[in-house]
Structures are given as C-alpha cells and as structure tokens.
Amino acid sequence: MEKIRIRVSVGSRYRELARLVSRLGIATVCEGALCPNIFECWGSGVATFMIMGDTCTRGCRFCYVRKGSPQPLDPMEPVKVAEAVRTLGLDYVTITSVDRDDLPDGGASHFAETIRSIKRVNPGVRVEVLIPDFGGDYDAIRLVVESGPDVVAHNIETVRRLTPLARDWRAGYDQSLEVLRTAKKINPGIITKSSILLGLGETLDEVIDAMRDLRGAGVDIIVLSQYLRPSPKQLPVAKVYTMEDFRELEKIAYSLGFAYVVAHPLARTSYRAREAYIETCRRLRIYGEGLEGSARRP
Amino acid sequence: MGEAVAEIEIEKAILVIESPFDGVVREVIAKPGSSVEPGSELMRVEVFGEDQDKGVGGQ
Numbered sequence: 001m002e003k004i005r006i007r008v009s010v011g012s013r014y015r016e017l018a019r020l021v022s023r024l025g026i027a028t029v030c031e032g033a034l035c036p037n038i039f040e041c042w043g044s045g046v047a048t049f050m051i052m053g054d055t056c057t058r059g060c061r062f063c064y065v066r067k068g069s070p071q072p073l074d075p076m077e078p079v080k081v082a083e084a085v086r087t088l089g090l091d092y093v094t095i096t097s098v099d100r101d102d103l104p105d106g107g108a109s110h111f112a113e114t115i116r117s118i119k120r121v122n123p124g125v126r127v128e129v130l131i132p133d134f135g136g137d138y139d140a141i142r143l144v145v146e147s148g149p150d151v152v153a154h155n156i157e158t159v160r161r162l163t164p165l166a167r168d169w170r171a172g173y174d175q176s177l178e179v180l181r182t183a184k185k186i187n188p189g190i191i192t193k194s195s196i197l198l199g200l201g202e203t204l205d206e207v208i209d210a211m212r213d214l215r216g217a218g219v220d221i222i223v224l225s226q227y228l229r230p231s232p233k234q235l236p237v238a239k240v241y242t243m244e245d246f247r248e249l250e251k252i253a254y255s256l257g258f259a260y261v262v263a264h265p266l267a268r269t270s271y272r273a274r275e276a277y278i279e280t281c282r283r284l285r286i287y288g289e290g291l292e293g294s295a296r297r298p
Numbered sequence: 299m300g301e302a303v304a305e306i307e308i309e310k311a312i313l314v315i316e317s318p319f320d321g322v323v324r325e326v327i328a329k330p331g332s333s334v335e336p337g338s339e340l341m342r343v344e345v346f347g348e349d350q351d352k353g354v355g356g357q
Contacts, residue, residue, distance in 0.1 A: 003307065009300065009316040036311050228310035 002240065004228065004265060008039040017042040017088075024084045027054050029096045029270070032065045034230050036266050048094040048270040049081055051114055052107045056098035058132075058168035062157070062197060064230035065098060073103070073110050078117035085122050092274035093118055096130040101170060106132060108140035112147035119148060126150045128193075128273050136175045138182060145186045151221075151277055152183045153193035153269050156214060159206035166200055166235060177217045184218035191259075191280055193221035195269045198249075200227050201238035208252060215256045220284065221276055222258045224249050226265035241265065259283045304328075304340055321345040 021028055029050040030038045041047065055070040056063070074080070085093050095114060100107035115127050128151035134140035145152060156176045158166045163173040180192050194214050196207065207224075214222060224246065229237050241249075243265070250263035260280040262271065303323060304315040325342040328334050 004311045005305075005314055006311050007302065007314045007316060009318065011318055034308070034310060039313075231309050 004036070004226070004240075006036055006039075006266065009043060010039060011043050013045060014039055014043045017045060017047060020088065021047060024080070024087065026081065026084050027051070029065070034064050035268060036228065037268060037271055041271070045088065046090070046092075046274075047088070048096055049084070050096050050098065051077055051081060052097045052100050052110060054098065057101040058099040058170060060157070060167045060171065061235045062166050062200065062227055062230075064234065070098065070100060070102060073100075073107070078110070078114040079121075081114055082117040082121035085118050085125060090122075090125065092126045092128070092277065093122075094128045094130065094270040094273050096270065097132060099132040099168075101135070105140050105143070106134040106137065108134055108137075108143040112143045115144070115147040115149050126274075126277060128153060128270070128277065130155070130269050131179070133171060133175050133179050135170065136172075136178055141179060141182045142186050145183050145190060149190065151191045151193055151273070152180075153195070153221075154179045154183070155195040155269060156180075156210060157195065157197055158200050159196070159202040159210045160213075161206060162200050162202055166197075173213075177213055180214065180219055181217040191220045191277065191284070192218060193223065193269065193276075194219050195223035195225065197227040198224060198241050199237050199239045200235060207249065208256075211253055211256050211258075215258060220259040221280055222253050222261055223267050223269055223271070224253065224261070224263040225267040225271075303343075306334070306340075315340070317343065319343050319345045320347070 027050045028047045030041060030047055032050050032054055052073060053070045055066045055068050057070060059067050097107060097111065111131065115129065118125060118127055127149045129149045130153040131144055133154065154176060160173045180194060183190060184192050196210055211222060226241055227237055246263040246265065250261050253261040260276050262276060299320045300316050302314045303317045306313045306315060321343045323341050324344045327342065328340045
C-alpha cells in the first residue's frame with residue numbers, strides 16, 4: 001500500500017523544543033505515539049503533554065503507546081507540567097494521558113489537579129484535555145470537568161462494529177458516547193470533541209452513524225483522520241482515504257451540525273487544537289453557546 | 299534550504315527531509331536503503347557563508 005509522504009523541516013525551533021522537552025523531563029504523546037505531525041507542531045512551538053506516565057493499562061490495537069503495568073503516579077507532575085507550560089510560553093495547552101485502570105479513580109483526581117495547577121500558574125491559559133473513559137464513572141468525569149478545562153475531548157476512535165476489534169475490551173462505543181454526554185451535561189458551557197480514525201475497515205454508512213451518534217451526545221468538534229499503522233504489531237490499514245474522501249466527509253459532518261470539523265489524513269485530536277478552539281468559540285457564540293443542537297455552520 | 303535531500307521511510311509514512319541549510323551535500327553517510335537509528339547522521343552539508351560543515355541528522 002502506498003504510504004503517505006510528509007515533507008519535514010527539522011528547523012531550529014524543532015530542535016530547541018526537543019531539547020526543552022528532554023530537559024524538563026516531560027512525556028509527550030507526540031513522541032509516545034510516533035505522531036507524523038511532530039515536526040510541524042514542534043516547529044511551531046506546540047507539544048501535547050502526556051500525563052500519568054508512559055505506560056497504558058489498555059491494549060487498543062491501533063495505538064503505539066507502551067502497554068503494561070504502569071509506575072505509581074508522580075505527585076509533582078501537576079506542578080511540573082504547569083511550569084513547563086510557563087517555560088514554553090503557551091497560551092493553549094493540550095493534555096492527554098495513558099489509561100490508568102489500576103487507580104481507584106482512573107487518575108481523575110490527578111488529571112483535575114494538573115488542570116488546576118496549570119491554570120493557577122498560567123492565568124488566562126486555555127486547557128484542552130483528552131481524557132480516558134474512566135470506566136464510565138460519573139464521579140471521575142465530574143472531577144475532571146469541574147476542575148475547569150475549556151475543552152474536553154474523548155475519542156470514540158472507530159465505528160460501533162469495529163470497536164471490539166480495535167479498542168481494548170474495557171472500552172465501549174456506548175460508554176465513550178456516555179462520557180461525552182456526561183461531560184456536556186455537567187457543564188454545558190464546555191466544548192467537547194471526539195476523533196474517528198478512518199481506514200480500519202469501516203463503511204461510509206457506519207462513519208455517518210458514528211458521527212450522528214457523537215452529535216447526539218452533544219459533541220461540538222469532530223476530528224476525522226487516516227489511521228496509519230505505527231508498527232507491524234498494530235492493525236493493518238484497510239483503506240487509504242483520498243483528500244476528496246475527506247472533503248466529502250467534512251461536508252457530511254457539517255450537515256450533521258458539528259460546530260467545527262477537522263478532516264485531514266494527518267489530523268490528530270490535538271492537531272491545531274488552538275485554531276479549532278478559537279473558531280468553535282466564535283461559531284458557538286454567534287449561534288448560541290451551549291444550547292443543544294444549536295451549533296450550525298454559518 | 300528547504301530542498302528535499304532525503305527520504306526516510308517509517309512505518310507510518312515516508313518523511314521527505316528538507317535541508318535546514320543553504321549549501322551543497324558533500325558526503326552521504328547513511329547508505330541508501332539501509333536502516334538508521336534516531337539521531338544518526340545522514341549526510342554532511344557544506345553550508346554557504348560559513349566555515350564549518352554541518353551534519354543533517356534524523357529525528
């Protein structure tokens with residue numbers, strides 16, 4: 001199968017950020033998941049933090065992040081991340097994490113403390129979090145939502161039929177929809193976001209159903225992108241979508257009522273997240289912020 | 299600067315590496331078709347307007 005070609009420029013800003021990330025001892029999903037956009041994002045001074053360690057308790061079959069028994073949480077991590085945000089001079093931060101099924105609250109309180117710490121140290125900063133499903137636990141989701149993130153993302157990852165094949169057995173299609181619905185219910189002012197990886201063998205109708213389900217759960221931003229196999233250990237790519245396919249899906253997504261759609265082969269949940277946030281705020285303000293089903297494309 | 303000087307195939311994609319310098323490739327260090335480790339030197343470039351050669355490295 002023809003691979004996607006990416007032009008990369010290893011500029012001085014990339015090297016500078018790589019040094020900084022290494023010196024601060026912070027984990028990034030950019031490296032952990034072998035993200036193809038690392039040169040572009042780091043070259044523009046943006047990185048996505050990955051908290052709660054580099055080892056995930058789940059075994060999703062599309063993901064490259066290390067799996068196994070994780071280390072205990074670093075109680076200083078919320079402070080370290082907040083300081084790193086200040087050092088990097090970021091005004092928009094994206095935080096993701098591994099899943100921590102080994103912890104009683106799935107790591108929700110640590111996540112919440114990280115968000116609070118970032119906001120305390122960096123007044124005015126906007127925080128976007130990509131959260132685990134916390135086993136669908138309401139109190140865990142509430143802890144995170146009430147700690148004040150501006151955007152809560154949780155990925156459905158794939159269509160209903162392929163969920164058992166692609167995701168860990170503890171994940172669930174309906175459970176993920178419920179996480180998104182719950183976050184929105186707890187704070188209707190929060191922007192919610194979800195991603196679908198395409199190319200795992202889904203049909204167009206199944207993708208449309210998944211998009212409709214996400215919209216039904218009140219999701220504001222949808223990210224559609226191409227699955228790229230990180231190594232031979234993960235699922236093979238069943239289909240490579242063309243740019244034309246992505247343009248078509250973008251139109252369909254907007255027709256379903258999403259406030260903002262990112263449809264690009266190399267898009268990932270945190271890719272150009274700041275732009276997506278700003279534009280979503282603008283559109284939702286005009287078309288009724290936080291009102292269910294009111295987000296329509298201008 | 300900005301000209302494609304190498305292609306590195308990784309599992310997810312093919313990375314087309316642009317030169318970060320204006321200059322001339324003087325020596326190709328990584329053998330075409332071989333596997334390289336992150337951080338290893340790919341080639342040496344004579345940079346215009348500077349005395350020293352600079353290496354172009356992988357990620």
